[in-house]
Amino acid sequence: DTEVTQTPKHLVMGMTNKKSLKCEQHMGHRAMYWYKQKAKKPPELMFVYSYEKLSINESVPSRFSPECPNSSLLNLHLHALQPEDSALYLCASSLTTGHANEKLFFGSGTQLSVL
């Protein structure tokens, strides 16, 4: 199984809503990532978890709250988002973050629209 599964595939939310994005992998990977991708732009790194601990936060606003409850699961909790946060949110995993020749495996993403 070389899949990273993201749910939901699509999400529409209002600016006062609270929602969560979910990401799951069963490859035994110990590093997990959140990326944000606006239309026609490259993915931008948001967070990196290594062995279930947050190791990188790329100065992401606090309305985005990541959580890694175990080595297979990664959540992104959303609260009080703005319309400009509408984007494709991508999850990825890798065996570890420990070597620059490691591959990342990406999910298909959650397309988020904030109204």
Next chain:
Amino acid sequence: DAKTTQPNSMESNEEEPVHLPCNHSTISGTDYIHWYRQLPSQGPEYVIHGLTSNVNNRMASLAIAEDRKSSTLILHRATLRDAAVYYCILRDSMDSSYKLIFGSGTRLLVRP
């Protein structure tokens, strides 16, 4: 971080080889060269990576210049399914974060 430069777009005919260039003139000796691609409505997928020597796998070949200031991703026979954005990325093995930072990439159009 060392940066990469890629053409914005390229076109190819189906069943012909495609050579996608990437310039990285400020590459350091510890930078790995990675290629990912992103098909429409999909997340990025790993294609190939290398350090100094040319590399082949089932998807593509990576040709690295002797001075490592440029590289070329080679798709031997393009198919319609290869239409995607191709990203050339440097990852520094001396950077303990090992971030994967995407540049703007090359959009490949494959004509039937």
